Amino acid sequence: MKICTLCGKEYDEAAARSLYAEAGEWLAGEVWQDSGELCQLCLENRARLVMMYHSEYNS
Ligand SMILES: [Zn+2]
Secondary structure (H helix, E strand, C coil), rough: EEEEECCCCCCCCCEEEEEEHHHHHHHHHHHHCCCCCCHHHCCCCCHHHHHHHHHHHHC
């Protein structure tokens, strides 16, 4: 188990990821440079926020 650097909760790195979590993981590597340090929930939240505020990604 690892500790999420954002919310401080334990998470399982090997757990199956949702589409949003995959997108969040990509963003973590490309944009925030904290890939592999966030839990799935935080990755999902981040991906949702990005998609909300950058609606051009949806088209
Ligand atoms: Zn988290």
